[in-house]
Amino acid sequence: MTARDWLLDDSPASRLQANLGRAWRMGTTLLRNPLAVVGAAIILGLILTAAFAPWIAPETPFGQDLANRLQPPSPQHWMGTDELGRDIFSRVVYGSRITLMIVSLVAVISAPLGLIVGAVAGYFGGWPDRLLMGVTDVFLSMPKLILALAFVAALGPGIENAIIAIAITAWPAYARIARAETMTFRNSEFISAVRLLGASHGRIIFRHVLPLCTSSMIVRVTLDMAGIILTAAGLGFLGLGAQPPMPEWGAMISRGRSFILDQWWVATMPGFAIILVSLGFSLLGDGLRDVLDPKQAGER
Amino acid sequence: MGATLGSGSIRMRRLGRGAGALGGFVVVTALTFLGLLAITFFIGRVVPIDPVLAVVGDRASQAQYDTARAAMGLDRPLAVQFLSYVGEVLRGDLGHSITTNRPVADDLARVFPATLELATLGILIGVVLGVPMGVWAAARQGSWIDQAIRVFALLGYSIPAFWLGLVGLAIFYAGLGWVAGPGRVDIYYDGLVPVHTGLLLVDSAIAGNWTVFFNALDHLALPATILGFFSLAYIARMTRSFMLDQLGQEYITTARVKGVPEWRVIWVHAFKPIRVPLITVIGLSYAGLLEGSVMIETVFSWPGIGNYLTQALLNADMSAVLGATLVIGSVFILINKLSDVLYRVLDPRSRQ
Numbered sequence: 001m002t003a004r005d006w007l008l009d010d011s012p013a014s015r016l017q018a019n020l021g022r023a024w025r026m027g028t029t030l031l032r033n034p035l036a037v038v039g040a041a042i043i044l045g046l047i048l049t050a051a052f053a054p055w056i057a058p059e060t061p062f063g064q065d066l067a068n069r070l071q072p073p074s075p076q077h078w079m080g081t082d083e084l085g086r087d088i089f090s091r092v093v094y095g096s097r098i099t100l101m102i103v104s105l106v107a108v109i110s111a112p113l114g115l116i117v118g119a120v121a122g123y124f125g126g127w128p129d130r131l132l133m134g135v136t137d138v139f140l141s142m143p144k145l146i147l148a149l150a151f152v153a154a155l156g157p158g159i160e161n162a163i164i165a166i167a168i169t170a171w172p173a174y175a176r177i178a179r180a181e182t183m184t185f186r187n188s189e190f191i192s193a194v195r196l197l198g199a200s201h202g203r204i205i206f207r208h209v210l211p212l213c214t215s216s217m218i219v220r221v222t223l224d225m226a227g228i229i230l231t232a233a234g235l236g237f238l239g240l241g242a243q244p245p246m247p248e249w250g251a252m253i254s255r256g257r258s259f260i261l262d263q264w265w266v267a268t269m270p271g272f273a274i275i276l277v278s279l280g281f282s283l284l285g286d287g288l289r290d291v292l293d294p295k296q297a298g299e300r
Numbered sequence: 301m302g303a304t305l306g307s308g309s310i311r312m313r314r315l316g317r318g319a320g321a322l323g324g325f326v327v328v329t330a331l332t333f334l335g336l337l338a339i340t341f342f343i344g345r346v347v348p349i350d351p352v353l354a355v356v357g358d359r360a361s362q363a364q365y366d367t368a369r370a371a372m373g374l375d376r377p378l379a380v381q382f383l384s385y386v387g388e389v390l391r392g393d394l395g396h397s398i399t400t401n402r403p404v405a406d407d408l409a410r411v412f413p414a415t416l417e418l419a420t421l422g423i424l425i426g427v428v429l430g431v432p433m434g435v436w437a438a439a440r441q442g443s444w445i446d447q448a449i450r451v452f453a454l455l456g457y458s459i460p461a462f463w464l465g466l467v468g469l470a471i472f473y474a475g476l477g478w479v480a481g482p483g484r485v486d487i488y489y490d491g492l493v494p495v496h497t498g499l500l501l502v503d504s505a506i507a508g509n510w511t512v513f514f515n516a517l518d519h520l521a522l523p524a525t526i527l528g529f530f531s532l533a534y535i536a537r538m539t540r541s542f543m544l545d546q547l548g549q550e551y552i553t554t555a556r557v558k559g560v561p562e563w564r565v566i567w568v569h570a571f572k573p574i575r576v577p578l579i580t581v582i583g584l585s586y587a588g589l590l591e592g593s594v595m596i597e598t599v600f601s602w603p604g605i606g607n608y609l610t611q612a613l614l615n616a617d618m619s620a621v622l623g624a625t626l627v628i629g630s631v632f633i634l635i636n637k638l639s640d641v642l643y644r645v646l647d648p649r650s651r652q
Contacts, residue, residue, distance in 0.1 A: 138335030143591040143632045146609070147339070150625040153613050154343045226457050234595055237462050238610055253463055257599075260466050261474045268470075271463035278458035286454075 036287020042280025057090035091247035114174025122182025223285035395619030404623035413498025415604030425528025434539025456533020465599035583639030
């Protein structure tokens, strides 16, 4: 019996075997979708770049060299240098760490929040549902970017506040999904069985309801990543997110704005990084949705 | 529905449902608007560490501080403060801007038409190009055209609007000289036509001043095309998926078997049923453009509500920030709920 047979066994002997088998099947399906593979490769590239930034970047992101300011792209500085003579490629490489930090923190804050709100609303129904979903709908029908801008204005500029503001605007979509998922199996027999065994509401929600919501949540979060990156970069561009000299991509574009007509590379190069990473998340999210959540495939 | 019902009573019922939908729409919209007010109130009076300090500065004496606090009404309970805030907003009082030294409501009324003009032209571009692209992609599902349109649409989700604006300016204004630069109109044409609607294209057409009209169009071309690209991405993607749903149905096969020409199958048989959901998509996209114009206006120095908002942000002018947030939010909510109710009225399936 090969490892593949063991993974694809129709009657797995343990929970581990079942989970690994499921992961294997999904992985192979995903690999058959070329665009999803491209997306996954881009995201893997982002993670590796962030992890090995000091080894990839030829120079430090803060090293000024005023003699070589605003140099066009060349073999030494193949994305050129900015107004302080810093190597733009090195700054873009280090910027991947900031982007990765922003998207992970927003996901870690907003996904569990939305998950719990949605699961509690869907599980209990009645007035908790109406109250929680009312609040969710108010947030959902609000323009996200404007709301984030207003929150940052009140909290003060800075990358931490930008992350908080984006997370505040991101959770309602997850609450909607978690509620819809929970509603579909709220009255199913396995939930009644657990309840008869004397499990508390908290245990049912955390151990039996939430795990079933995770796959559609992963899809949604991946698809939302592109939007989160664009919002964070927009806040950086307006001077409300990461502050200089941090090599955040949006802030870098903002600095290059004054040179756009003569030294186009200063503003243009970080933009390519944003596009590449956002596109990677969109492609991967599309592929994941086809695998994990065929119901909503094709919609967005 | 029984055979005993005459057509008159059916019409009555339909009207009743329409009124029911309208009533629900008013209640839901009012509640959502109240939620928006609660959020802006929260942002304006609860989140900042001390709004009084922001006004009097940290060198004020305790007595000055207390006077300012009482004058701002901050010594009252939070619920009372919120109620008076709601009252002020309903009376059209959005506070005073510290940058322009004018009432925020007046400022917003002055800048809003510029945004409206930009977003309207943007959505026109998005619909005129996006719908046919989506239909075309669906009709050739799996072909290279379909893949190309898919990637093109995905780019709309991945390109930062402000970056595209900068690159567009560098290429089409500075490089090729095809379009005019930032601003609504060349400086020497500014204020030449009398203001009726605030929409420069309409005003200059009324005045019969075609020089200004074409100059304004020249200035609008690039920002409107860029905004249009983002709505195109969304509209094309949704149109494609709606069309694929329809093209997979059996009635399409029947039409093809009967020998209906392919263009008729696509544009008449399959396209008719998707018009209603498309209206919702276009409405949402229009609302999204009002929001998206914030970034574009900043890049193009477009004197609209987005530019007003970002200027206020940079000057920490909180009344102006919250006023602009409130107006954009209200328009967003209104379009959102209107397309919702329109869907319900137009789609027979959702009437049950």
